[in-house]
Structures are given as structure tokens and as C-alpha cells.
Amino acid sequence: MCGIVAYTGFRQAVPLLLEGLKRLEYRGYDSAGLAVISEGGKHFCVYKQAGKVSALARALETNGISARVGIAHTRWATHGIPNDINAHPHLSYDGEIVIVHNGIIENYASLRQRLEEKGISCRSDTDTEVLVNWIAWYRQQHPQKPWREILPEAFRAVEGTFGIAMLVRSMPDVVILVRRFSPLLIGIGQGEYIAASDATAIIPYTRRVIHLEEDEVAILSTSRTDPEIFSLREKQRTPQVEYIEWDLATIERGGYPHYMLKEIFEQPQAIRDCMRGRIRQEPLEVRLGGISSVMDRILAARRLTLLGCGTSWHAALVGEYLIEQLARVPVEVEYASEFRYRNPVITPEDVIIGISQSGETADTLGALRMAKERGALVLGITNVVGSSIPRETHAGIYIHAGPEIGVASTKAFTAQLTALSLFALHLGASRYSIDRNLHDTLIENLIEMPDLVNETIHSLNPQVQALAEKFASVSNVLYLGRGYNFPVALEGALKLKEISYIHAEGYPAAEMKHGPIALIDEGMPVIVIALRDSLYEKVIGNIQEVRSRGGWVIAIATTGDKEICHYAQEVLYVPEVPEPLSPMLTVLPMQLLAYYTAVIRGCDVDQPRNLAKSVTVE
Ligand code: M6R
8 A cells, every 4th residue: 555656866756756656556546745855955845735646747747846866655545534734745843854654653643742742743644744753853863873873773663564765855865765564676777766665666767676675774875886775673684686577568558448457358368377387288287386395394284274355365265165176175264364363273284375466465464474473384376576475475376467557456366266276286186186187177278268268358348348337327236156156256246346336245146045135126136157067056046036036137157058048137158167267257257347337437447446456554
């Protein structure tokens, strides 16, 4: 949550910072601001306001300020409502320091009180202004000390999470970064540094980056060839420069009206990339290099626990069905936020797998850290290379879906399902618990999957677009599925809720009669996943229960199934594949329906209200 970008170098800072904020805006978008030190100037110029980055950019259009160093921020409010005063950057009471901050200062109230006792008050309601005042006050007490000493000492009193970029008036070419929990990357160019909370703001300028680690500080100055990096604690390390594989084209919209639509259409490629190099022919088998070093411990585990939030939790639920069926190991699926705070029983025999697109979700990361401390083997299934989860877990699997920028997760979900299918197949084969024919059939179907996904998206697109016209005016929708497709019902409902603001519930179809059936009346839309699989007859029974109460049934059915037309008023066909792989197809019409419904309703698809792409606060 919140996007940070900072620059020092030879370019004009204001347009670069605004461009960076636009790329980071999916992290938060309720206010935006930037601070620069004007060339030859002695004071900070701070511009900030509630609203989106485009509004800030318009306000600065005629400004013409020339500056080569600056920091900027796009906010997702935690402390203080989104208004101009609470927007970042925040200037210290003495005018010496200005900062932007991602995270939460948990003891801000006590720090604020300590500052007030010294006669220092804040103008805003934010924890960030308390922090900048605290640093400034501490520095005033120790004017002779270098920043290398001031920051570790000042931060000893600070509790919480922070990714910070700051400017100091007396060092006009310097940007200082501090990180605890909230990610920060330093892009290293020729005679310039671009730092940001994720790579999308850096890629246009350089692909050489250093990931700042927990409790590290970086001092970036164009008068030095390398960044000065040191720890707030005793442990020091030699930072490694890494190379980002993503190119600029992958983070642009490429002619699509929204990132979400682009990412829906990118799913064939995402699935293909997730499988690349991981399937061997003759004999057919799955290879997962990222977990080979810990395979013995995985095979020794009596149970696996899958953790995630939101869409990643839905993928984990599908993973439970896959792993239990194919590898015959008990699996538990937990919301990371519940798991970490309920004192779960964790032993060194446990294997805990965190699933996260961003690799930064605070609860998933926190839960994995706790499990690691208690001796479990912790693994990550993540998309963003070099993010916190893959850095802090023992091993893992990258899904390689490419950058996902739309707040509503789409291609990450199908790539997560691909990775989980590969993992379940690999585990099943290693445990000799999967029938060889089934194993080979599933792998062959996986190989076909990118083409099937492509066909399905293209063939359903016009039909779903027309259906969305009718959906735009509904107030409630029920999504039903069974078996592998129960989690898909949850995912379909989440997609509709988060971008079109229509109330939707996902349920296991059989559970409907234990309560939700009371909601069904004349014309209530009910989307039912009714594939020709082991539960088909039962689902038809559930559809009839809906129809007899006047519900409007939209079925997601197997291509060629004519019988379903007797029961459902609208049918969306997906190709037949083995049941364990069907969620990769059944989710597609749901993603498209949520997208088009939101567009017709005039909702901001890529930046839905109150949400942020990467939830780095608990
Ligand atoms: O980055 P993560 O996969 O850990 O994110 C988890 C959720 O925040 C995320 O899936 C969220 O639910 C999406 N907005 C769903 O579309």
C-alpha cells in the first residue's frame, strides 16, 4: 500500500517523479504529493493534495520548477482521512527534513506526546508527520553526529513498519531511504538513482536494482558511485545488485482500456510462462528446481498448510483439492491473518506454503515469519521476483505471470493454479500416490491449457459483454460451485464485489439450502458452475432449487452439454478438461463478467475504491 518514488541524478525530477507515481498508483490512490529541492535553492518545494496523481500532475503543469532531486508518494490512507494536509510528503517542524512513508508507526501516539511535551506539535493527523518530527528533533539534539549514527539511534524508539524516503535540506543531492517491512528498491543508473516501492517505477530507467533489506538504510548521493547502505541494527551485509527481467512493454497497457482486461487476455501467456522449463518429456514429469533442495522435508511432512489472502487464498483452496487428490497428503488452508494470531500448533515437521502474487502481503509474510521462527519449513508461491516472501522463505516456486497491475487479480490466479497443479503432480509422483495415466493425462492437458484459455476468453468475450448489460443493474448475485469449483465461486463473487461494488456471495452449491436460499426471489441472478463432472447431477439438483424459487440461472457448463439448456436461462460454455484443471477455465467468464459489469457501471476498474494492489499493512 502507498507508492513511493525518489530520485537523485541529472534528469528533471518533477516529471520523472510524476511518471513514477502514475506507475505506482495501483498501490494507493487517495492522495498524492512530491517534494523537491529546487536547483540552487535552499528550501524544499512541497506539492500535495487529495485525489489522484493526474490531479497533482495538472496542478503542477505550469509550475516549471527545475530540480534534480526529489521524493514522491501516492497514498492509501491509514492514519487520517485523505485530505490535502494528511497527504505526503510531510515536512519537519524545523523545515530541515521532508519524508514520504509507507507503513504504520504503531507507537505514533506516544511519540507525538513526547514531542508535544517538548513544544513540538503536528499539523496533520498522520503517523508520518510524527515520525519526521521525531527524526528532526533527535537530529537537533545531536548536530555533530553523522546520519549513520543518528538514524539507528532515532529509530530505536520507533515501533511499526516503514518504507521511507527522505530529503535533508543541508544535503541537496541526497535521498535517504529506510526500510522495515515495507519494500524499497534502489534502481542504479549511470550517475543517477531511482528508488521506489516496486520495480514498475524503476524499469524505464534501469533494470539494475538493490533490494533494501529489513532495517536497512541507504544514502543515495550522486557524488558517490555506490549507495551507502547500512543496517539500523548491528548486522551488516554486502548488498548485491540484481537484474530485473521485466521490460517496459509488460508494464504498459498496450492498447487495452484497462490493465485488468489486458491481464485477462494475458492469461494464456502467464500459464505458459509458469510451465516453461518445468515439464520434461519422456517420461512426462514435472521438475520444480526452486524446491528441489527441500524436497526431502516436503516428503517427510505429515501435513501441508497453505496460507494466503483474497484471491491467493482462493487459489490455496483449489490447491487443497489438488494436493489431497493427487498426492494424498492432508492439507489445511488458512487465511494468513487468522493463522498468525491464533497461536497455531506448528512443529519442525510442518510445511507452510504462503501464496501471494505480490510477495509483500503483510499478513502472509507475517504468518510465514512466525512459522519459520517455530521451526517449520516455509515455502512461497509468488509472482514478484525478489519480493519479501521469496527472500524470506526457505524455497519456493515463482509463478512467472509477469507484472500484474490491475488491482483485481486475474492472471496471477490462473498462474497460481498452474503452479499448484505442477506442485501437486510433482508431489504425487514423488510419493507414488498418483496413478500414472492420470498423471500423464493431467500434464498433457496442462500443456494444452494456454490454447484452451485463449480460445475460451475469445469465444466468451462477446457473450459475456452482452450479459454484463443485464448485470449492471442488479444488486445481489449468488455464485455457486462444488468440488474444485467451489473456490472459483468464491473468486467470481470477489471479482464482482471489488470492482463493480455489487454485493455477491460465493457458496458451495449444496450449502445454499442452509441459508442463502432465502435470498432467492424472482430474477435474482445465480451463477452456477455446472460442469459435466462427478458432481453434475447434484449441481443440476441445486439449479432446480434455484429455478423453483424464481432465480435467474446463468450456468458455466461443459462445451457440448445440451441438457443444461433445460435448466439454465443462460449458458456460458468452457471446453472439457479433467476436473482438477477445470478452475483455470471456469474462472474466465467470471473475470470477464466482473470487468464488463464494472465498466458499464462507470467504476474505476483498475483502481477500485478503498482498495490497493499490495496490502502491506495488517
Ligand atoms: O499479493 P497477494 O496475492 O498476497 O494479495 C492478496 C490479496 O490482497 C489479493 O488477492 C486481493 O484479494 C485482490 N484484490 C483480489 O483481486
